Amino acid sequence: MFEIHCPYCDEKRPEIEFAYAGEAHIVRPNAQDQGEMSDADWSQYMFIRDNVRGEHCERWWHQHGCNMFFNAVRHTVTDKFVMTYKMGKSRPTAKQIADAKK
């Protein structure tokens, strides 16, 4: 069974409890800017994603567990989870990712 570490439950849980929730660290434009944004800006925010080949920061939802969203770094080719971290933490640096792999 493929297992994912949930940073809130702080334990490894079976994959069937989780749901993928898209790329992480995409900042929603604040309310003041929204009125002035062009269609191109909106489409950039809504639809344009990196589609990384390699380590990808993405959101996961522990739907059938603690019901919390968290972020994870996953390798999109090997499907291996490098690390998971709580919501609100900034994108891990290359060094942090390298450390997590050890």
Next chain:
Amino acid sequence: MLFDQAIDIPETLKGDAVSVTLMEERARYNLRIKSTDLTEFKKLTGLKLPRKINTSSAAKDVTCLCVGPDEWFVIAEAKSKAKLDKLLAKASNKFVCSVTDISHRNVGFEITGAKASRLINVGCPLDMAIEAFPVGKVTRTIFESAAILLRRTGEESFQIECWRSFGPYLRDFFVRASRDF
């Protein structure tokens, strides 16, 4: 308590290795409250909500289960319902929180016997060893295709809560699975 659907499967399953019983009616609440308010909440209601995620606290007839960083279930004997209704209504006036009465949304099963953990592992991949899942530990998870709330009440006894509509499916599943033991 009977299910809506009439299916030809006994309410209780009694075996040498494992028994499954449908639980009596209970008072159940889903409670969302900030973890910083827990001390004040206890002062007001007398309910001790566990702080650590996936743990439970049992006091007299009321059990409090922590399933998320700000989410609890309160499960009590049906006769305490009127008292708890009042207590939690009082709390909901004082704190920024959400209290939902789910007494009739859920049904509960008690699974007991030497092979209780094996029966759970038929439909749920969690590690049921006593070290990994000690007495009192609780979690929401998936059993086959039904979302359940699982709690270990003793070394060889578990409590499973699920939505009422999943009840007949789970009961059917337990009966079929236990034929293998």
